[in-house]
Amino acid sequence: MTTVDSSVPGRGGALPRLGLAWVTWRQHRFAFYVLLGMLAGFAVLMVDGGLQARSTYDRLGLARCTSFAGGRCFQLRDELFSWYPAQLPFLFLLLLPAAFGAVIGGPLIGRELETGTYRFTWTQGAGRTRWLLTKLFLIASVLAAVAEAYGALYTWYNAPLDHVMRFGFGDYLGFELGGIVFPVQTLLAFTAGVFAGLLTRRTMVAVGAVFLGSFGLIAALVFKLRRYYMTPLVTAGRIGPRDWVVGRAYVDPTGHLLDTGQSHILFTKYLAQLPSSSDGPSVSYRDWLQARHYTIVTSYHPAGRFWTFQFIEAGWMGLLILLLGIATVWLVRRRIG
Amino acid sequence: MSAGVAIETAGLGKRYGRTWALRDCSLAIPGGHVVGLVGPNGAGKTTLLSLAVGLATPTTGQVRVAGGMPAGSAAALDAVAFVAQEAALYRNLSVADMVRVGRSLNRRWDTGRVQARLAELGIPLKKKVGALSGGQRSQVALTLALAKRPELLILDEPLAALDPVARHDFMAALMAAVSEDGVSVVFSSHVVAELERVCDYVVVVHDGRIQVSGEVEELVAGHHVLTGPAEQADVVAQRFPVVRDRRAFAQAHLLVRAADPSAAPPGWQRQSVGLEELVLAYMREPSASVLPGPKSAPGEQVAC
Numbered sequence: 248m249t250t251v252d253s254s255v256p257g258r259g260g261a262l263p264r265l266g267l268a269w270v271t272w273r274q275h276r277f278a279f280y281v282l283l284g285m286l287a288g289f290a291v292l293m294v295d296g297g298l299q300a301r302s303t304y305d306r307l308g309l310a311r312c313t314s315f316a317g318g319r320c321f322q323l324r325d326e327l328f329s330w331y332p333a334q335l336p337f338l339f340l341l342l343l344p345a346a347f348g349a350v351i352g353g354p355l356i357g358r359e360l361e362t363g364t365y366r367f368t369w370t371q372g373a374g375r376t377r378w379l380l381t382k383l384f385l386i387a388s389v390l391a392a393v394a395e396a397y398g399a400l401y402t403w404y405n406a407p408l409d410h411v412m413r414f415g416f417g418d419y420l421g422f423e424l425g426g427i428v429f430p431v432q433t434l435l436a437f438t439a440g441v442f443a444g445l446l447t448r449r450t451m452v453a454v455g456a457v458f459l460g461s462f463g464l465i466a467a468l469v470f471k472l473r474r475y476y477m478t479p480l481v482t483a484g485r486i487g488p489r490d491w492v493v494g495r496a497y498v499d500p501t502g503h504l505l506d507t508g509q510s511h512i513l514f515t516k517y518l519a520q521l522p523s524s525s526d527g528p529s530v531s532y533r534d535w536l537q538a539r540h541y542t543i544v545t546s547y548h549p550a551g552r553f554w555t556f557q558f559i560e561a562g563w564m565g566l567l568i569l570l571l572g573i574a575t576v577w578l579v580r581r582r583i584g
Numbered sequence: 585m586s587a588g589v590a591i592e593t594a595g596l597g598k599r600y601g602r603t604w605a606l607r608d609c610s611l612a613i614p615g616g617h618v619v620g621l622v623g624p625n626g627a628g629k630t631t632l633l634s635l636a637v638g639l640a641t642p643t644t645g646q647v648r649v650a651g652g653m654p655a656g657s658a659a660a661l662d663a664v665a666f667v668a669q670e671a672a673l674y675r676n677l678s679v680a681d682m683v684r685v686g687r688s689l690n691r692r693w694d695t696g697r698v699q700a701r702l703a704e705l706g707i708p709l710k711k712k713v714g715a716l717s718g719g720q721r722s723q724v725a726l727t728l729a730l731a732k733r734p735e736l737l738i739l740d741e742p743l744a745a746l747d748p749v750a751r752h753d754f755m756a757a758l759m760a761a762v763s764e765d766g767v768s769v770v771f772s773s774h775v776v777a778e779l780e781r782v783c784d785y786v787v788v789v790h791d792g793r794i795q796v797s798g799e800v801e802e803l804v805a806g807h808h809v810l811t812g813p814a815e816q817a818d819v820v821a822q823r824f825p826v827v828r829d830r831r832a833f834a835q836a837h838l839l840v841r842a843a844d845p846s847a848a849p850p851g852w853q854r855q856s857v858g859l860e861e862l863v864l865a866y867m868r869e870p871s872a873s874v875l876p877g878p879k880s881a882p883g884e885q886v887a888c
Contacts, residue, residue, distance in 0.1 A: 266688030273681055274674070362675075366668035367725075370637045371689035372661050372732065378689070581641060 262373055267381040275386060278351050282393055290400055297404035303330050304407040315411060324411045331408050337420055341469065343397065344429065345461035347390060348436020353454035355382060356579065357444025379579050383441065383572065387434055394430035398423075415491035416553045417473060426557040428564075435564045436461035438571040445578055468560070476559045479546035489550035500540035513541070588615040588651030590736050590768040591636050595645030598631050605631040607792045608644070613770065613785065615651065615736070617799070618762060620779040621772040622863055623789035629772040630669065632789065633740050636770070637666040650736040650768075662691055665734035669741045671725035675714030679724060682713050686728040698731045701757075719750025723757060730761050737761075739771035743778060755782055776867075780859045788863055790870050800859055807862050810838045812852035820848055828865040839865050 272279075304310070307327060312320035356379075359365040369375035401424045402409075409421065416422055423429055436457060443453035474493040486492060497505045497513060505513065517535050536543065548556070589612055596609040606628040613619055621629050634640040635647050638656020646654065653660040673682055679702065687693045702709065705723050713721060722742060729737055742758075743751045759782060762769055773779070779786060779800075786803060788796035796803070807827065810820060817836035821829065824840035831837070839857060848854065857865075 260691050262691055263688050263693075270685050270688050273677070273685065363668065363670065363672040364674055366639060366666070366672040367674075367728075368685075368689065369639060370661065370664070370666040370668075371686065372658075372691045373689040374658055374661055 262377075267373060267378060268385060270378075271382050271385050275351070275382075279389065282347070282351075282389070286393055286396055289397060293400040293404040297406075300327075300331065300404065300407045303327060304410075309407070309411055312411070327408060327411060331405075337401070340397065340401065340420060340424065341465055342462055344394065344432035345436050345458050345465060347394070348433050348438075348461055349440045349454045349458035351386060351390065352437040352440020353444045353457060354450045355386070355441045355444060356575070357448060357450040357453045360445070360448040361450055375579055376576065379576060383438075383575075387437060390433050390437055391430040394433040395427075398425065398429045413488035415547070416489050416550055417491035417493070417548065417556070422473075422553070422556065423469070426554070428557055428560045431561045431564045431568075432461070432465055434568050435571075438568045438575070442571045442575050445575055473556065473560065474548070476556055477548065477552060479548055481544050481546050483542050483544050486545055486547050487550060489553075491548040491550075491552075492545055493548065494546040496544050496546070497536065498542045498544055504544070588735075588768075589613065589648070590615045590617065590619065590650065590770060592648045592652070593632075593635075593645060596632075596635065596642055596647055597644035598628075598635060598640060599643040604643075604792050606635070609792075609794055610645075611787070611794055611797055613787065613797070615768045616766065617768060617785035618759075618783050619768075619770040619785040619787060620783035621770060621787045621789060622774065622776055622779065622867070623772075623795075624867060625774055627789045628792040629774075629789050630740055631792075633666075633738055633770070633772055637664060637738055639666075650734075662732070663735045665729035665732045665737045667722075667725045667729050667737070667739040667742055670745055671718075671721045673713045673721065673725055673728075676712065678710055678712055679707055679716070680709040682724065683709075683728065683731075686731060690732050692733050694731050694733055698727055701727045701730070717750070718745050719747070719753060722746060722750065722754050726754065726757060726761075730767075733765065734767055736768045736770070739769070741772055741774070743773055743775055751778070758782070776860050776863050779863065783859075786859065786863060788866050790867065795870070796863070796866050803862060804857065804859055806843045807839060807841055807857050809855040809857055810836075810840055810848050810852050811855065812836060812849065816849050816852070820852065823848070827862075828869055 304327060307323045309320070309323055309327060312323065315321050315324045356365075359368060365375075368378060371378075401420065405421075414421060423432075439461060440453060440457040443457050444450060447453050447456075474491070479493050483498070497510050499505060513536075514532070517532055520535075521529060530538075533543065591611065591613045593609050593611045596606060596611075597604060598606045609632070621632065623629050631640065635642055636649055636655050638660060641656070649655050649660050650663040653663060655664075674685065677685065683698055683702075686698075687695065702724070705720070705727075707716065707720050707724060713724065716724065722745075726739075726742075729739075739758075742754060746754060755778065758769065758771075761767060784800050786796065786798065786800055787794060798806075810824075812820070812835075814831050814834050814836040817829070817831060817838060820826075820836075820838055820840070824838075824842045826838050826840050828839035829836070839862070
C-alpha cells in the first residue's frame with residue numbers, strides 16, 4: 248500500500264470541533280433568522296400590549312378586588328376584558344407548531360434526497376448517523392426554545408386578564424401556551440416533517456402534508472379530543488375557578504341522567520309552556536327545572552388537573568417523537584441508496 | 585496500494601423492489617489501478633459504486649473496500665472518497681463554504697492542497713457552487729474528494745455532464761492526483777472512448793452482472809480477431825471462446841478470447857484488438873457473459 252502522506256493534518260484524528268454544528272448552522276441559518284425575526288416581532292407586540300394591559304389593570308384598580316361575583320368589580324373586569332383585543336387573532340398561534348415543524352423538518356432530509364446532495368454528505372468521514380443526530384438535536388433544541396418563548400410571552404401578556412377572568416384551564420389558549428405542550432407539539436411536527444421528507448423524498452410534499460396533518464391533529468385536540476384524557480368529575484353544585492367544564496346534563500326527579508334526546512324533549516316542553524307574547528311572566532330554564540325537581544349536573548376537570556393534562560399530552564407526543572426519531576435514524580442508516 | 589484490494593465483493597446483490605440492480609456479484613479489483621467501470625445505462629454501475637461507498641446496503645453478500653474495510657464503516661468513510669454523479673454539492677453555498685462543509689465533516693483534511701488546487705484552477709471562492717460551470721463544479725467536487733487524502737477514490741460518471749474540454753481537464757487533474765499520491769481510482773463511464781487513455785483496468789457490467797474484469801494489458805493480449813474462410817469458422821469457434829462473430833460472404837471475422845491463437849487452422853490471419861473495440865464487443869454481445877470472464881491474475885476471482 249502506498250502510504251498516505253503522514254504530515255497531513257488530522258490523520259486518524261478526531262472530527263473538527265463543532266464541525267457538524269457549523270454545517271447545521273450554515274444550512275439552517277436562514278430559517279433561524281426568520282424564526283428569530285418572527286419571535287422578535289411577536290415579542291414587541293406582547294411586551295407593548297402586556298405593559299398597557301398592566302397599566303389599565305392598575306388604573307381600574309382591579310388589584311383591590313377579591314371577588315368578581317358581582318357589583319363594581321364585575322363591571323371593572325368586563326372593562327378590562329373589552330380592553331383586550333378580541334382573542335381571535337391569537338388563534339394563529341395554534342398554527343405555529345405545525346408551521347415551524349413542517350417547514351423546518353420537511354427539508355432536513357427531504358431536500359438532501361431530492362437534490363442528491365446526500366451522496367456528498369453521507370460519504371464524508373463523519374458518517375450519516377452522526378450528521379443526522381447532530382442536526383436533529385440542535386434544531387430541536389432551538390425549536391423547543393423558540394416555542395417556549397412564544398408561550399412565555401403570551402402568558403405574560405395575558406396574565407392580568409387571566410387573573411380576573413379565571414377561565415377553565417382547557418378553554419382559550421392558556422393550556423396551549425401556559426405549560427409544556429406547545430414546544431412538544433412543535434417537536435412532534437418537526438420529527439414528523441423529517442420522517443415524511445425521508446419517506447417521500449419530496450420537500451414540498453412533506454412540508455404540505457405534515458403542516459396540514461399536524462394542524463389538523465392540534466385543532467382536533469383543542470376542540471374535541473383533549474377533554475377525554477381523563478374521565479371528568481360530575482357535580483350538581485357550583486364549580487371552582489379554572490375548573491374546565493366539558494359538559495352539562497340533567498337528572499330527573501328519580502335520579503336518572505337524561506340522554507341528549509330526552510334533554511331535548513325536556514327543553515321543548517319548557518319552550519311550549521312559555522307565554523306566547525313577550526309581556527307574560529317568563530321563568531328561566533334553570534328555575535323551571537328546579538320547580539320540577541330536575542337538577543343540572545356539570546362534568547368538569549378540576550383545576551388541579553392542568554399539569555396532569557399537560558403531562559399526558561406531552562407524554563404521548565413525546566413517545567411518538569421518540570418513535571419517529573428512531574425510525575428516521577434507522578431508515579437513514581439501513582434503507583437509503 | 586498494490587498489496588491491497590480496492591473493491592472486493594462476495595455474492596453481492598442489490599434488489600430494488602422486484603428488480604435486481606446487481607446480482608450475485610463476486611469481484612476483486614486490486615488496488616493501485618485506475619479502473620474503468622463500463623456498461624450501458626442501467627447496467628448496475630451506479631448500484632455497484634453506491635454499495636462500495638456505503639450509500640446503499642446490499643440485499644445479499646458483502647463489499648469490502650480499500651484493503652478490506654466493510655463499505656460504509658467509519659474507517660472506510662475516512663479512507664474512501666466519492667464524487668457523485670453531477671457533482672452533488674450544495675449549489676446554494678459559496679465555494680468557500682462548501683469547502684468548509686467538507687473540512688467540518690472529515691477527520692483528515694488537507695487545507696493547503698484545497699487552496700492550491702482552487703487557486704490553480706482559478707475558481708473564485710466567493711462564487712456560489714450553483715453559478716459555476718459544469719467543469720468547474722466537477723473540479724470542486726474532485727478537489728473536495730482529494731482533500732480527504734483518500735486511499736480509494738470512487739467517481740460515478742464524472743464525465744457525463746462535461747463538454748470535451750472540461751472532460752480533458754478533469755481527466756488530466758485526476759491523472760495528476762494519481763501520480764502524486766498513488767490513490768486507487770474506480771470510475772464509471774458509459775463513454776468507452778475515454779478508457780484507453782486513462783485506465784489500466786477494466787470492469788464491464790451488463791444487466792446487473794459483471795461481464796469482464798481484468799487488466800487492460802492482459803485483456804488486450806488475451807483477445808484477437810481471427811480472419812479466415814467462413815466454412816472453417818465453426819471449427820475455430822469450437823476451439824476458442826468467441827466474443828463476436830461476423831461473417832461476410834466467404835470471410836469470417838471472429839473476436840476470440842485466447843492468449844495464444846496459434847492453434848487456429850492454417851490460412852487464418854490474426855489481428856490484435858484495441859480496448860475500445862474489445863469492450864464494445866462485449867457490451868454488444870451480452871451472451872458472452874455466459875462465458876466465464878477472461879482469466880484473471882492469481883488471487884483474483886471473477887465469478888459474476
